[in-house]
Amino acid sequence: MTEEIKNTTNDRRHFLKNIALGSAAIGGAAMGLFGNSDPSTGLFGVQKANAADDARLKMAFIKYATDTVSSAWSKGIEDVLTPQQIVDYKLLDGQGKAEVQVSLMDTLISDGNSVIFLQPVDSVALAPSIQKAKRAGISVITLNIDATEAHAAHVEMNHYFGAMDIAKAMGDAMGGKGDVAILNAPPGIIIRDLRTNGFVDGMKKHHPEIKIVADQVAEWSRKKAQDVLATILAANPKLGGVYGVNDAMALGAVDVAKDKGLIGKLVIFGNDGETGALESIAAGELTGTQFTDVHQQGRFAASAAVVLASGMVPATAFKKQGHLLMPYVIATKDTVGQITPAQRW
Amino acid sequence: MQRRPASIALLAFFLVTVGLFCLFAPNFATTSNFENLMSGFSFVAILAMGQSFPILLRGIDLSIGAMVALAGMVAFDLTMLFHVPGYLILPLVLIAATGAGAINGILIVYLRLQPFIATLATLAAYRGVVYAISGRLLIPKLATTPITDPWIVGIETYFDIGGALGISDYVHLPWFPLSFFLMIAIFITFQLLLLSTKLGRDIYTVGGNQEAARLAGINTRRITIFTYAISGFCAGVAALVLVARLTTSTEALGTGMELTAISAAVIGGVSLQGGIGSMFGPVIGAFLLGVVLIGLTLLGASQYVQQILTGAILLAAVCYDRYLVVQRQRRAAANVGANT
Numbered sequence: 001m002t003e004e005i006k007n008t009t010n011d012r013r014h015f016l017k018n019i020a021l022g023s024a025a026i027g028g029a030a031m032g033l034f035g036n037s038d039p040s041t042g043l044f045g046v047q048k049a050n051a052a053d054d055a056r057l058k059m060a061f062i063k064y065a066t067d068t069v070s071s072a073w074s075k076g077i078e079d080v081l082t083p084q085q086i087v088d089y090k091l092l093d094g095q096g097k098a099e100v101q102v103s104l105m106d107t108l109i110s111d112g113n114s115v116i117f118l119q120p121v122d123s124v125a126l127a128p129s130i131q132k133a134k135r136a137g138i139s140v141i142t143l144n145i146d147a148t149e150a151h152a153a154h155v156e157m158n159h160y161f162g163a164m165d166i167a168k169a170m171g172d173a174m175g176g177k178g179d180v181a182i183l184n185a186p187p188g189i190i191i192r193d194l195r196t197n198g199f200v201d202g203m204k205k206h207h208p209e210i211k212i213v214a215d216q217v218a219e220w221s222r223k224k225a226q227d228v229l230a231t232i233l234a235a236n237p238k239l240g241g242v243y244g245v246n247d248a249m250a251l252g253a254v255d256v257a258k259d260k261g262l263i264g265k266l267v268i269f270g271n272d273g274e275t276g277a278l279e280s281i282a283a284g285e286l287t288g289t290q291f292t293d294v295h296q297q298g299r300f301a302a303s304a305a306v307v308l309a310s311g312m313v314p315a316t317a318f319k320k321q322g323h324l325l326m327p328y329v330i331a332t333k334d335t336v337g338q339i340t341p342a343q344r345w
Numbered sequence: 346m347q348r349r350p351a352s353i354a355l356l357a358f359f360l361v362t363v364g365l366f367c368l369f370a371p372n373f374a375t376t377s378n379f380e381n382l383m384s385g386f387s388f389v390a391i392l393a394m395g396q397s398f399p400i401l402l403r404g405i406d407l408s409i410g411a412m413v414a415l416a417g418m419v420a421f422d423l424t425m426l427f428h429v430p431g432y433l434i435l436p437l438v439l440i441a442a443t444g445a446g447a448i449n450g451i452l453i454v455y456l457r458l459q460p461f462i463a464t465l466a467t468l469a470a471y472r473g474v475v476y477a478i479s480g481r482l483l484i485p486k487l488a489t490t491p492i493t494d495p496w497i498v499g500i501e502t503y504f505d506i507g508g509a510l511g512i513s514d515y516v517h518l519p520w521f522p523l524s525f526f527l528m529i530a531i532f533i534t535f536q537l538l539l540l541s542t543k544l545g546r547d548i549y550t551v552g553g554n555q556e557a558a559r560l561a562g563i564n565t566r567r568i569t570i571f572t573y574a575i576s577g578f579c580a581g582v583a584a585l586v587l588v589a590r591l592t593t594s595t596e597a598l599g600t601g602m603e604l605t606a607i608s609a610a611v612i613g614g615v616s617l618q619g620g621i622g623s624m625f626g627p628v629i630g631a632f633l634l635g636v637v638l639i640g641l642t643l644l645g646a647s648q649y650v651q652q653i654l655t656g657a658i659l660l661a662a663v664c665y666d667r668y669l670v671v672q673r674q675r676r677a678a679a680n681v682g683a684n685t
Contacts, residue, residue, distance in 0.1 A: 090645055092642065092648065093648050095601075095648075096597065096600075097597065097600060097601070098591055098595055098597075098598070099587060099590070099591070099598070102385070102590060102591065103381070103385040103638075103639075104642065106381035106384070106385060107378070107381060107639050107642050107643065109377070110372055110375055110377040110378045110381055111371070111372045111643055112372060121595075122591070122593065122595055123488075123489050124488070124489055124490065124491045124591070124592055124593040125591035125592070125593050125595065127491060127592060128501070128590070128591070128592055148489055148490075148491060186595075186596060186597065187479070187481040187482055187485050187488040187596075188481055188488040188489065188593070188595055189488075190489055192485075193485060193489070217482075
């Protein structure tokens, strides 16, 4: 088991603690508790004097690229920040390029942002920028993709254990035997390892007779996944299952299955739980996905941000990086109806 | 050397743009922001200067972004896989990148390929090589391990010039990144090469009229290969700067950078018709793009607006270049008419 996985296990142990922290944060945010408290009176509340004094806070989210997940996170973040009335928030596109994200980080640091939400393109490449932000007293909160440099908080989907559960569900659907392929993300991102290792370990644990015959990069892309899977199928005509480490790649696999008349024969699982994937599951095309309420994920991150920016809990007070794993549901045709319209994204 | 009033106009436009953002964009006129501009766009200026050489020859190098990735991955592999010391990695990376650029020139010269086609092919090929040699794909754990070799990460060093000059009590100067000084060194070297050497004059001559240059006894093949090799060399330097900045390299490094480099060169007055331009324009062009991007981000403008504005500036530069070409042709026709 890798060190990262051990960390994940530890994180899971602290899951309830983190959930409690997160719940307190979001509850507090909803009640407007994150303005500075008056030590003499003990009264809480966002102090309107701050706004009047032009002491508005700046926060920004540098997303990986334009996609449904980051848009949903941003909506969740805004759900919490907008009612605070003292936060100027902006959403910036990293264009899938580490160098662009680094440049945007520099600009936001110079602009005096209080908190930067970040979905790093690469876990290592953004580490020096996070270090720079910390030196400037800026809290960085990463979403889903962690960075190698410790920072204020990391709010992520439960990649490892979710992928283990996907492996179990996929193996069950395949009758416990057969060949599967993984449509993977580019290297350099910790969640790639977590989602892949979780799936591989899950197969070993629950369905040791299932063989992983291909693990190829499809760059998060539906189109790329179509091309990659077509090649994999040519080499492995008896392929029984496909795991896309995100829904876009899984839906690309669905496209190929439709073209080749393999719907119902090929077991296809995705990860994330975007609306398109849930609709595909309901239509009997995609077999399943790991659904996470990413609006809620954004709200958790924003709540922590407001706590940090209020000055009540400085980033330096975090001896260890805060780490919150989101709860999830393995959505299949049997369970997809449980996901309410408000939770869909 | 082809001096044009356009350089003065470009500099004036750049200064006016900086002035406007200083006035209207919050926190634009800060030392840290100018530090960001230097560290974030010096490598773009280096790429733009490299790209200018093929354009001076009426060519283009679409593979410059892929060469950045190739050079970056060579640096990554040498340090992370083979543990080669940094002082050897630096020249090896530059040799690899220069070689990749020279291959472009060889394809154009000996296979008689259009530069657009030849470099489009190598764009794909070099990117493929990056994936093939990627140590990150070979050993995934390396993908989340930063490069720590002091020779490489030392490129991302900042210098307190104000403090060194003893003027920091009076003037608050930004700290200057080493990449900025690298850019200045390359600028001076290439500008001198173009201005003061026979090779430089030959480049302008070949770019102005290749057939006339050949008839005048200039080795046009050698000049062509040389210019593409320069483009590769600049990609190598830019890659080292980026790898130092990111403490890693990625397979996607430099994606789309060819368009930025071409834009900066063209905005900087390097004529797509060949034979006209200097190193001054591309440097200003690169920093102009940086000022616009940073300024609009600080103003809170959508990034789509930034892209539209960047495209508009590029379009204006191309139209202006075309206007100058037509003007020259008219003057030449008038001179011919007057002499007959």
